Amino acid sequence: MISIEEQVRRQAEAAQAAARKMAALSSTQKNAALAAMAQALETSAPEILAANAEDVKSARASGLTPALIDRLTLSERRVRDMVEGLRAVASLPDPVGEVVRAWRVPSGLEVGRVRVPLGVVGIIYEARPNVTADAAALCLKAGNAVVLRGGSEALNSNIAIVKALTQGAGKTDLPLDAIQLIESTDREAVTAMMKQRGLIDVLIPRGGAGLIRTVVENSTIPVIETGVGNCHVYVHADADLNMAQSIAINAKCQRPGVCNAMETLLVHQDAADGFLPALAPQLIERGVQIRGCPRTLALVPEAQPAQEEDWHEEYLDLVLAVRVVDSLDEALDHIARYGTKHSEAIVTRDYQAARRFLREVDAAAVYVNASTRFTDGGQFGLGAEIGISTQKLHARGPMGLEELTTTKFIVYGEGQVR
Amino acid sequence: MISIEEQVRRQAEAAQAAARKMAALSSTQKNAALAAMAQALETSAPEILAANAEDVKSARASGLTPALIDRLTLSERRVRDMVEGLRAVASLPDPVGEVVRAWRVPSGLEVGRVRVPLGVVGIIYEARPNVTADAAALCLKAGNAVVLRGGSEALNSNIAIVKALTQGAGKTDLPLDAIQLIESTDREAVTAMMKQRGLIDVLIPRGGAGLIRTVVENSTIPVIETGVGNCHVYVHADADLNMAQSIAINAKCQRPGVCNAMETLLVHQDAADGFLPALAPQLIERGVQIRGCPRTLALVPEAQPAQEEDWHEEYLDLVLAVRVVDSLDEALDHIARYGTKHSEAIVTRDYQAARRFLREVDAAAVYVNASTRFTDGGQFGLGAEIGISTQKLHARGPMGLEELTTTKFIVYGEGQVR
Numbered sequence: 058m059i060s061i062e063e064q065v066r067r068q069a070e071a072a073q074a075a076a077r078k079m080a081a082l083s084s085t086q087k088n089a090a091l092a093a094m095a096q097a098l099e100t101s102a103p104e105i106l107a108a109n110a111e112d113v114k115s116a117r118a119s120g121l122t123p124a125l126i127d128r129l130t131l132s133e134r135r136v137r138d139m140v141e142g143l144r145a146v147a148s149l150p151d152p153v154g155e156v157v158r159a160w161r162v163p164s165g166l167e168v169g170r171v172r173v174p175l176g177v178v179g180i181i182y183e184a185r186p187n188v189t190a191d192a193a194a195l196c197l198k199a200g201n202a203v204v205l206r207g208g209s210e211a212l213n214s215n216i217a218i219v220k221a222l223t224q225g226a227g228k229t230d231l232p233l234d235a236i237q238l239i240e241s242t243d244r245e246a247v248t249a250m251m252k253q254r255g256l257i258d259v260l261i262p263r264g265g266a267g268l269i270r271t272v273v274e275n276s277t278i279p280v281i282e283t284g285v286g287n288c289h290v291y292v293h294a295d296a297d298l299n300m301a302q303s304i305a306i307n308a309k310c311q312r313p314g315v316c317n318a319m320e321t322l323l324v325h326q327d328a329a330d331g332f333l334p335a336l337a338p339q340l341i342e343r344g345v346q347i348r349g350c351p352r353t354l355a356l357v358p359e360a361q362p363a364q365e366e367d368w369h370e371e372y373l374d375l376v377l378a379v380r381v382v383d384s385l386d387e388a389l390d391h392i393a394r395y396g397t398k399h400s401e402a403i404v405t406r407d408y409q410a411a412r413r414f415l416r417e418v419d420a421a422a423v424y425v426n427a428s429t430r431f432t433d434g435g436q437f438g439l440g441a442e443i444g445i446s447t448q449k450l451h452a453r454g455p456m457g458l459e460e461l462t463t464t465k466f467i468v469y470g471e472g473q474v475r
Numbered sequence: 476m477i478s479i480e481e482q483v484r485r486q487a488e489a490a491q492a493a494a495r496k497m498a499a500l501s502s503t504q505k506n507a508a509l510a511a512m513a514q515a516l517e518t519s520a521p522e523i524l525a526a527n528a529e530d531v532k533s534a535r536a537s538g539l540t541p542a543l544i545d546r547l548t549l550s551e552r553r554v555r556d557m558v559e560g561l562r563a564v565a566s567l568p569d570p571v572g573e574v575v576r577a578w579r580v581p582s583g584l585e586v587g588r589v590r591v592p593l594g595v596v597g598i599i600y601e602a603r604p605n606v607t608a609d610a611a612a613l614c615l616k617a618g619n620a621v622v623l624r625g626g627s628e629a630l631n632s633n634i635a636i637v638k639a640l641t642q643g644a645g646k647t648d649l650p651l652d653a654i655q656l657i658e659s660t661d662r663e664a665v666t667a668m669m670k671q672r673g674l675i676d677v678l679i680p681r682g683g684a685g686l687i688r689t690v691v692e693n694s695t696i697p698v699i700e701t702g703v704g705n706c707h708v709y710v711h712a713d714a715d716l717n718m719a720q721s722i723a724i725n726a727k728c729q730r731p732g733v734c735n736a737m738e739t740l741l742v743h744q745d746a747a748d749g750f751l752p753a754l755a756p757q758l759i760e761r762g763v764q765i766r767g768c769p770r771t772l773a774l775v776p777e778a779q780p781a782q783e784e785d786w787h788e789e790y791l792d793l794v795l796a797v798r799v800v801d802s803l804d805e806a807l808d809h810i811a812r813y814g815t816k817h818s819e820a821i822v823t824r825d826y827q828a829a830r831r832f833l834r835e836v837d838a839a840a841v842y843v844n845a846s847t848r849f850t851d852g853g854q855f856g857l858g859a860e861i862g863i864s865t866q867k868l869h870a871r872g873p874m875g876l877e878e879l880t881t882t883k884f885i886v887y888g889e890g891q892v893r
Contacts, residue, residue: 077811077835077837080834080835080837081834081835160856162854162855162856163856164849164854166845166849166854168855168856173837175867175868176837176867258867259867259868273695274695277691277692279697279698279866279867279868280697281868297890300890303890303892304890304892306892307892307893308892311892311893393495415885416498416499417495417498417499419495419498419591419594419883420883421883421884422883422884422885422886423883423884423885423886424885424886424888425886425887425888426887426888426889426890426891427584427886427887427888427889427890427891427892428888428891428892428893430892430893431582431584431886431888431891431893432884436580436582436584436893437580437586437884438578438580438581438586448697449593449594449676449677449697449881450593450676450677450697450699450868450869450881451868451869453881453882453883453884454882454883454884455884463867463868463871464871464872465837465838465839465840465841465871465872466839466840466841466850466855466871466872466873467833467840467841467842468840468841468842468843468845468849469843469844469845470842470843470844470845470846470849471844471845472715472718472721472722472844472845473844473845473846473849474721474722474724474725474726474729474845474846474848475725475729475846475848475849475854
């Protein structure tokens with residue numbers, strides 16, 4: 058029997074070989090493959106649901122939380138969403154082959170920069186089995202091979218999904234080795250993936266903060282970091298308070314468990330009296346627990362006192378830290394100190410405050426007068442997204458197909474030498 | 476006394492604080508600072524040359540190779556080049572603030588992607604003291620703070636250069652902490668730099684393969700890998716043999732010690748008889764040692780037999796591996812197997828061969844009918860360059876000012892919620 062590390066290496070090698078073929082496929086070939094994969098997924102729905110039922114049964118038996126079981130569970134509707142997702146990716150424009158820019162240099166060479174696939178993309182993710190289909194589709198459309206490592210609790214579901222995708226792809230020009238699922242549930246398999254330098258070109262971890270930290274700290278392959286969002290909404294002195302209220306409620310309550318939800322509300326002292334006592338009951342009615350600074354506590358008696366760690370926390374829950382600040386500068390300093398550079402919003406009617414906030418806040422997405430919940434590939438019009446990058450290199454913010462590519466210089470000469 | 480790690484952390488913190496101020500500077504302010512730095516460098520030439528003379532003396536005493544001593548040595552001419560370099564960077568267009576793209580989405584939000592500085596750029600480099608001025612200038616122009624860690628053998632020179640730069644900058648709006656030189660020559664200082672996650676945004680190692688590998692394997696900060704180039708020139712069956720000869724000689728001999736020099740020559744079997752016996756004496760006359768495959772040896776009696784490791788080698792010297800191949804496919808396979816994805820060239824008159832080579836070779840720069848020696852920011856018209864990236868994320872090929880920036884999404888709303 059071969060070791061887990063050797064098994065991962067072989068799959069990464071197979072993916073690397075497939076990547077060369079992937080890069081040469083036309084959009085028509087890739088779209089035909091995605092359509093066939095969607096079809097196969099649709100046909101295999103009963104097998105996928107049966108495999109998923111097994112996963113869910115084991116998850117219940119081992120006492121996973123209801124939230125995790127919900128993420129794990131597939132339904133006919135969720136399978137249909139995966140099928141639609143594949144078709145939607147097929148319909149997106151192909152980023153590969155775009156000449157980003159081309160020019161002539163004094164030596165007479167014609168230099169161009171052309172968009173090409175990254176090669177092999179590794180995705181390490183947790184409970185949701187739909188990521189298997191969604192991530193594979195985006196990677197393949199951008200001309201890459203993909204190595205998938207899902208959560209152990211979703212293994213049967215993932216095997217069934219990849220089987221269907223491979224069956225569909227098998228009827229087309231897509232190289233079969235372009236979709237690799239690491240089936241070992243051992244942590245060693247993740248460690249082995251992080252060592253496949255030269256075979257896997259980039260790793261994208263999708264999941265909780267712990268997973269992401271592990272990958273960032275241990276991978277020798279370049280990593281695109283996704284996810285952690287300690288997002289702020291700052292209500293400036295002159296804000297339209299009705300607008301501020303609807304943005305705050307939306308940013309906190311519409312889907313509190315996601316990375317672009319608000320975690321801390323900052324309020325200018327001149328707006329605090331008129332704003333917080335009106336907002337608090339609405340939040341509390343929606344089940345939000347408020348943790349406030351001393352000035353907030355004076356205005357919102359139901360609030361608990363906030364501790365230093367509250368300003369750092371990504372609650373992902375119906376909890377909100379609230380702080381009254383003296384000025385825009387204090388708000389900017391707070392965000393610079395505690396923020397995770399994900400999504401930050403100001404609510405204001407003041408031109409100069411809006412300009413300064415947009416310019417001075419260092420984050421993937423900076424908003425004036427809108428909810429942070431819009432940070433999303435679909436909402437930004439990028440088509441689908443593979444994740445939201447909170448790092449600065451290569452990709453920042455929602456990552457669409459373009460972020461799954463790189464460029465190369467192509468140079469046309471007529472015998473030029475230096 | 477504080478520890479080396481603590482010292483590095485403090486400098487990184489100071490740089491991070493300065494980065495917020497740097498991001499807010501206008502182009503005019505940055506250009507004025509670069510001009511003042513150039514002026515101060517010019518005025519301080521005697522002190523810089525004196526400090527450099529000390530470094531060179533110590534280097535001689537400790538038996539450094541003549542090549543390293545040459546890289547270390549400054550002359551009036553080299554100081555003048557640094558001064559000119561600073562002025563040239565000042566004259567380049569400022570990438571910061573460019574709206575890369577902006578559009579309106581169905582919710583009515585206006586979404587834009589705007590170019591912003593990376594933040595704090597860490598540069599780890601070796602003997603050449605001119606990198607200190609060149610790298611600092613590029614980083615500052617792109618609105619970043621910079622943490623510099625040069626080679627221990629150049630410490631006195633680097634201290635003198637940074638002193639001059641800081642003196643010049645001190646007369647302008649540039650925050651003084653934006654230029655940090657790590658003066659400890661202990662390796663621990665490099666290790667400490669690689670741990671400043673959250674304070675240093677990106678590390679760019681510039682130097683030999685050993686340095687780059689160390690940084691890539693140990694850094695928890697994102698790294699832009701530069702440099703190693705095992706570059707090939709492939710002479711196709713129908714190549715213009717005079718053109719092929721001048722390209723091969725240029726790519727090997729014009730400056731053999733750099734990363735874009737040719738290391739392996741591949742020749743189609745139909746061209747080999749007419750090409751290699753004519754080329755070999757010209758290379759040998761220029762001091763090149765040839766290591767050939769069996770078919771090469773039959774045509775070039777002076778050649779040594781090539782070993783498997785020769786195909787992997789980046790000689791950086793007047794040594795050339797030569798291999799006769801059966802076909803374009805064999806050449807493509809050889810490059811995919813042994814290449815380092817730096818610069819690759821084909822010499823051909825065949826339209827289809829040129830197209831396939833451009834499309835199928837996975838490298839930072841792919842050439843038709845030109846020397847690989849053109850892979851350079853200046854030659855490509857990017858202005859100056861901070862290095863040549865051989866990785867695929869963020870930057871690939873020569874990196875100019877644009878590669879020292881990132882983007883953020885800015886979103887203008889009117890109260891939108893989801």
